[in-house]
Each structure stands twice: as structure tokens, then as C-alpha cells.
Amino acid sequence: MTSSIRRRALFIILPLVTGIWLLSAYISYYNTKQTVSSFLDTQLAQNGQALLAMSMHELVEQLLLSETKNPIAETVETSLWQDGYPQENQIAFQVWLHNKTLTLRSKNAPETQMSSIKKGFDTVSIFGNPWRVYTVSTTDKIINIQVAMQISAHNSIAKSITERVITPLVFLLPILAFFIWYGVNLTLLPIKQISIDLNQRKTSDLSPIDELRAPKEARPLTAAVNRLFSQLKTAFDTEKRFTSDAAHELRTPLAALKTHAEIALQAKDTAEQQKALRHVVQGVNRATRLVEQLLTLARLDPDTGFTNIRRVDLFIAAESVLSNEAHLAIDKNIEIGLGGTRGKFVAANYDAICVLMRNLVDNAIRYTPRDGEVEVNIDRRDNIIILSIADSGPGIPEEERSKIFNRFYRSLGTKESGSGLGLSIVTRIADLHHLNISLGTSRLGGLQIDIEFTAKDYEGTSEPVE
Amino acid sequence: MRILIVEDDTLLGDGIRVGLSQQGYAADWVEDGSMAQAALLTNEYDAIILDLGLPKISGLELLKEIRKNGNNTPVIILTAQDGVEDRIAGLDTGADDYLTKPFDLEELTARLRAMIRRSGGRSSPVIQHGDIVVDPASHSVKNNGVVTDISPREFTILQLLLENQGLVMSRSRLEEGLYAWNDEVESNTVEVHIHHIRKKLGAKLIRTIRGVGYIVDK
Numbered sequence: 001m002t003s004s005i006r007r008r009a010l011f012i013i014l015p016l017v018t019g020i021w022l023l024s025a026y027i028s029y030y031n032t033k034q035t036v037s038s039f040l041d042t043q044l045a046q047n048g049q050a051l052l053a054m055s056m057h058e059l060v061e062q063l064l065l066s067e068t069k070n071p072i073a074e075t076v077e078t079s080l081w082q083d084g085y086p087q088e089n090q091i092a093f094q095v096w097l098h099n100k101t102l103t104l105r106s107k108n109a110p111e112t113q114m115s116s117i118k119k120g121f122d123t124v125s126i127f128g129n130p131w132r133v134y135t136v137s138t139t140d141k142i143i144n145i146q147v148a149m150q151i152s153a154h155n156s157i158a159k160s161i162t163e164r165v166i167t168p169l170v171f172l173l174p175i176l177a178f179f180i181w182y183g184v185n186l187t188l189l190p191i192k193q194i195s196i197d198l199n200q201r202k203t204s205d206l207s208p209i210d211e212l213r214a215p216k217e218a219r220p221l222t223a224a225v226n227r228l229f230s231q232l233k234t235a236f237d238t239e240k241r242f243t244s245d246a247a248h249e250l251r252t253p254l255a256a257l258k259t260h261a262e263i264a265l266q267a268k269d270t271a272e273q274q275k276a277l278r279h280v281v282q283g284v285n286r287a288t289r290l291v292e293q294l295l296t297l298a299r300l301d302p303d304t305g306f307t308n309i310r311r312v313d314l315f316i317a318a319e320s321v322l323s324n325e326a327h328l329a330i331d332k333n334i335e336i337g338l339g340g341t342r343g344k345f346v347a348a349n350y351d352a353i354c355v356l357m358r359n360l361v362d363n364a365i366r367y368t369p370r371d372g373e374v375e376v377n378i379d380r381r382d383n384i385i386i387l388s389i390a391d392s393g394p395g396i397p398e399e400e401r402s403k404i405f406n407r408f409y410r411s412l413g414t415k416e417s418g419s420g421l422g423l424s425i426v427t428r429i430a431d432l433h434h435l436n437i438s439l440g441t442s443r444l445g446g447l448q449i450d451i452e453f454t455a456k457d458y459e460g461t462s463e464p465v466e
Numbered sequence: 467m468r469i470l471i472v473e474d475d476t477l478l479g480d481g482i483r484v485g486l487s488q489q490g491y492a493a494d495w496v497e498d499g500s501m502a503q504a505a506l507l508t509n510e511y512d513a514i515i516l517d518l519g520l521p522k523i524s525g526l527e528l529l530k531e532i533r534k535n536g537n538n539t540p541v542i543i544l545t546a547q548d549g550v551e552d553r554i555a556g557l558d559t560g561a562d563d564y565l566t567k568p569f570d571l572e573e574l575t576a577r578l579r580a581m582i583r584r585s586g587g588r589s590s591p592v593i594q595h596g597d598i599v600v601d602p603a604s605h606s607v608k609n610n611g612v613v614t615d616i617s618p619r620e621f622t623i624l625q626l627l628l629e630n631q632g633l634v635m636s637r638s639r640l641e642e643g644l645y646a647w648n649d650e651v652e653s654n655t656v657e658v659h660i661h662h663i664r665k666k667l668g669a670k671l672i673r674t675i676r677g678v679g680y681i682v683d684k
Contacts (some may be wrong), residue, residue: 252475255567
């Protein structure tokens with residue numbers, strides 16, 4: 001079945017109406033037939049009575065005049081009801097004497113008694129057709145009258161009455177169909193209007209549809225569309241803000257690059273030129289890192305979240321991250337350590353958790369002065385697994401702590417050229433995993449970042465999953 | 467010409483400083499607003515290059531503060547925001563010009579020259595005094611239509627004096643125009659440079675006001 005409401009309404013309503021109409025036609029045919037039958041029965045009885053009265057008069061005279069007790073049998077053309085129905089030959093009668101002498105009969109009546117019943121109505125078969133017979137006798141039982149009518153007459157009357165009831169249906173059905181079609185159209189008009197409006201919109205226009213304009217039944221649809229619109233709008237706005245932030249953040253490194261390139265071009269001696277070119281390389285590295293971080297952040301879509309959430313051993317993840325970041329620490333002669341044991345299971349996206357740890361460890365190494373210390377610890381407290389990264393760096397003053405997770409925030413006075421995005425990435429990953437981040441002062445004197453995970457135990461197995 | 471650079475980005479700040487010194491400017495570079503305020507209290511600058519996105523005190527707040535203190539040093543704003551509103555806000559707060567990052571070093575110096583020129587009440591790009599024509603854009607000096615060879619430092623002193631015709635310029639003010647913080651200041655250099663200028667352009671051009679400084683009469 002097609003999903004057109006209009007067609008569906010027609011397909012459902014029209015057969016239903018036709019069916020009901022036919023049923024009522026049948027019922028009315030049946031009822032009419034009953035009524036016609038009883039009406040015609042009454043007429044038949046009256047005819048019988050009248051015939052009896054007339055015959056009585058005639059026959060008694062004849063019987064008295066002639067000695068013969070056998071009056072001549074006569075036949076009479078029956079054309080009692082000349083116009084219309086009941087038709088000729090549809091009515092018949094017999095006049096009997098003493099139930100054995102047929103004195104008078106209609107031409108279409110048989111010469112034997114039509115009904116064996118002594119009095120009242122009977123339905124019999126004459127010459128193969130069904131007839132209704134009414135028998136009536138004088139009180140002395142001398143004269144006996146049988147009047148009959150073909151039953152087909154009943155039926156044809158009922159049929160013709162029923163036909164008159166049904167005929168209008170043939171004309172009314174198309175009219176009904178038209179009104180259903182029109183009515184459905186009228187009902188769907190507001191929805192059509194909404195779709196026209198939506199078609200004419202600019203792609204950027206995500207303002208909600210006026211729900212009051214939609215019919216009540218269509219409101220859930222418009223509400224759902226509006227909800228989607230608002231989500232899209234949020235996503236677009238975030239995207240737009242992000243792109244604009246990113247573009248602006250790239251302007252400063254680009255300006256620095258350009259400036260140093262120009263200095264190199266104008267340099268009077270090689271040493272000056274070399275220095276400027278080194279700065280250019282430094283600037284490219286920084287811009288590259290910024291772009292990489294931006295891409296990482298963009299990939300962490302807050303709507304889709306992570307699909308690949310598995311059981312991850314935080315300790316093993318930390319081992320792999322630290323081994324990759326160790327060279328940074330070695331360059332600055334920073335002592336780096338990992339505390340805890342294997343088997344600290346959490347439910348997480350392994351890659352994302354590695355990105356989170358890498359950013360935090362990277363930051364710690366970056367902001368810790370030479371010969372310092374960075375320590376990563378993975379502890380379990382009841383049902384909570386805590387990942388903490390501590391350093392011996394300068395730390396972050398209490399009032400600045402709330403700001404460091406802002407995008408592109410860079411702590412003042414550091415000579416480190418971070419992108420300002422690392423902690424935004426950390427926050428995004430933590431949010432997607434519903435993790436709690438807290439900042440504090442480490443026992444090494446610098447910053448300590450704690451991230452709380454819910455422990456994920458699997459039926460007592462302590463075997464790490466790698 | 468002494469320029470103050472207020473820029474929190476290390477690489478860019480340093481770049482501008484080096485680029486400007488290449489062009490013969492004495493450039494000081496500070497990384498935030500409070501350092502800029504301190505620098506402005508102790509030195510006199512011919513122009514300020516101000517980044518808007520500064521930590522602690524924003525560029526705009528700093529600019530407001532500078533103007534409130536009656537300091538009319540020309541200010542050019544460097545901004546990563548290219549929105550019209552930001553530029554309007556900057557200009558309305560008291561900036562004389564703006565430049566959107568990334569920019570051309572040459573454009574920056576050209577704009578600095580124009581700003582310094584206008585702040586001296588001059589609209590022509592060249593400074594003329596009698597037969598002497600000084601062109602800050604090309605660092606060239608013509609005496610009676612003849613190009614005169616002149617060193618960058620001599621040029622700076624000559625320009626300072628000509629920009630402030632009729633005003634006595636103290637020795638230290640002239641020194642400030644020659645040296646940035648990192649530069650080593652040699653004693654007697656101003657006298658030596660004045661001597662060279664007089665030799666090239668005539669002794670009458672610059673008058674010595676004993677114990678105070680030097681003046682180019684109007």
C-alpha cells in the first residue's frame with residue numbers, strides 16, 4: 001500500500017461505505033420483501049373473501065335454479081389488475097363446491113386443488129413456479145375458494161423498491177470520493193504549507209518551524225524536526241566558533257613566520273639570516289602542532305561520542321604513553337616515573353585515553369624546568385581508579401586554574417610554545433568518558449592533575465587486556 | 467626612532483623587534499600590559515605597536531590607560547581578529563592605526579613612519595628644511611638636490627631634530643631614539659653624530675644649547 005494519506009483514506013473509506021451501503025440495501029430488501037409479502041397476503045385474503053362473497057351469491061342462485069348439483073365449470077381470464085403489477089397470469093383462483101367440484105377457475109389455475117390446506121395461507125408449486133395460496137370456505141363448507149399469487153411478484157416489488165434505495169449510491173459514491181479527497185487535501189494543507197516554507201529556506205536558516213501552524217496530529221513531527229534543527233544549529237555554531245577561533249589562533253604563528261622570513265631576506269650577514277631561519281622552522285613546528293591539535297579536537301565529536309569503548313588497563317596505556325614521551329623528558333633531564341601496578345581496568349576508548357595521557361604528560365614535561373621531575377600514578381581507591389600526573393614545575397595559581405581548560409589559553413610568562421589546545425582536548429575526552437578532573441598542588445611542588453575513572457572489574461579476572 | 471612593541475607571542479615579538487632594528491629603529495619589546503606601563507613611565511617612545519590579545523591586561527585596556535594618562539604616543543594595533551567591530555573598538559579607544567595578522571614587515575614600518583609623521587603635525591612624507599629634504603621612507607637626505615651619504619644613526623638624530631623643529635631636544639632624548647634596552651650605549655655618540663651631520667649639511671643647521679641639548683630652528 002502506498003503511503004499517500006489521501007489514497008489511503010480513499011481506499012479505506014470508499015469500500016467501507018460501499019459495504020455498509022450494500023448491507024443496508026440487503027436488509028432493506030429483506031424487510032421490504034417481508035412487508036410486501038404481508039401486504040400482498042392481506043390483499044390476497046381480501047380478494048379471496050370478495051370472491052367468496054360473489055361466488056356464494058351466484059352459486060346459491062344456480063344451485064337453487066338447477067336441480068343438477070353439478071354446475072358447469074367455467075374458466076375466466078384473469079386480468080384483475082390490469083395496470084402494472086401483479087401482472088397477468090400472476091394471480092389465479094379456483095371456486096370449488098363441496099371440495100370436489102371445480103365450478104370456476106382462472107385460466108392459469110390448474111384443475112386440481114392448488115392447496116391441500118382447508119383454510120388460510122400456503123405456499124405451493126404450480127407448474128414449477130412458487131405460488132402463495134389463500135383458501136377460504138363458507139361456514140357450511142359448501143363453497144371453497146382458493147386464490148393464488150405468484151411469489152415472484154413479491155420479489156419483483158421488493159426488488160424494485162430496493163433498487164430505488166440503492167440507485168443513488170451509484171451517483172453518491174463518486175461525490176463521496178471527491179469530498180474525501182478534498183477533505184484530506186484541506187487537512188494536509190498546513191503541512192504542505194510548512195514544506196513549501198522549508199523548501200524556500202536558506203540552508204543556513206535553522207530557526208524552528210511554528211508548531212502552532214501544524215495540525216495537532218502533525219505536532220510530534222514538527223517538534224522532532226525543531227529538535228533536530230536546534231541540535232544542528234548548536235553543532236553549526238560550535239563548528240563556526242571553532243573554525244574562527246582556529247583561524248585567529250593561526251594568524252599569530254603565521255605573522256611570526258612571515259616576520260622572521262622577511263628578516264632572513266633582509267639580513268645583512270649569514271649569522272643573522274641563520275637565526276631568523278631557525279625561528280622560521282620553530283614557527284612552522286608550532287603551527288604544525290597547532291593544526292594537529294585542532295584536528296584531534298575536531299575528531300572528538302561530542303555528539304557521536306566513542307563507539308569503541310573497551311576494557312582498558314590504564315597502567316598499560318600509561319606505560320605505552322610514557323615510553324613515547326620519554327625522549328622529551330630526557331632532553332630536559334627530567335626524571336619521569338610511573339607508579340602503580342597492572343590491572344587497573346576502566347571502560348574507555350583506548351586511543352582517546354592515550355591522547356588524554358599524552359597531552360597531560362607532554363604538558364607536565366613542557367612546563368617543568370630542566371632537571372625537574374614528572375610522576376604519573378595510577379591508584380585504586382575503592383571503586384575509583386585515579387590517574388594522577390604530578391610535576392615539579394611552577395604550578396598554576398588557584399585563581400588561574402579555572403581558566404586553563406579554556407581553548408587557546410596559555411599560561412603567562414612561559415617560554416613554551418604550546419598550542420593552548422592540549423587541555424581542551426583533555427577536557428573533551430574526559431567529558432566524553434564522564435570523568436572527573438581536579439587540579440591541585442603536587443608533593444613535587446608543581447601542578448597535580450587527578451582524573452577519576454570508575455573501576456571496571458570483570459568477574460574477578462585480573463589478567464590485563466592488551 | 468624608538469618603538470615599544472607589546473606582544474605576548476615570543477616568536478612574533480622577537481621577530482618584530484629584530485625586523486625593526488634592521489630598519490634602523492630602536493625597538494623595545496615587552497610581553498604584557500604591566501611591563502608596557504612600566505616601560506612607558508621610564509622611556510619616551512615615538513610609536514607603540516600593541517597586540518590586542520594580551521594576557522592579564524588586554525590591549526584595549528592598556529590603550530585606554532595610556533590615553534587616560536595623557537600619553538599621546540601614536541599607537542598601531544596588531545590584531546588576530548579581523549572583525550570590523552574590533553578595529554572600530556581599537557580606533558575609538560585611541561589607536562591611530564591597525565594591522566591584521568599576518569602582516570608585512572614593510573607595511574608595518576611604512577605605517578609607523580606615517581603615524582610618526584602625522585604626530586609631528588606633518589602631512590608630507592618628506593621633511594623639508596631650507597635646502598635639506600629628508601625622506602624617512604628611503605632613509606635618504608638631499609642637500610640642495612644632491613643626495614648626501616648619511617649613516618642610520620645620523621639619520622635618526624637628524625629626523626628627530628627636524629620632526630621637532632623649534633624644540634630643544636635633550637641629549638638623553640636623542641639617545642633614547644638611538645638605543646633600545648639591549649643596545650650598548652656609548653658615551654659622546656650623540657656629539658659625534660651631530661658633528662658628522664654638521665660636516666655634511668652645514669654647521670648652521672643644528673644649534674647647540676649649552677647644557678640642555680640641540681635645536682633646529684624653524
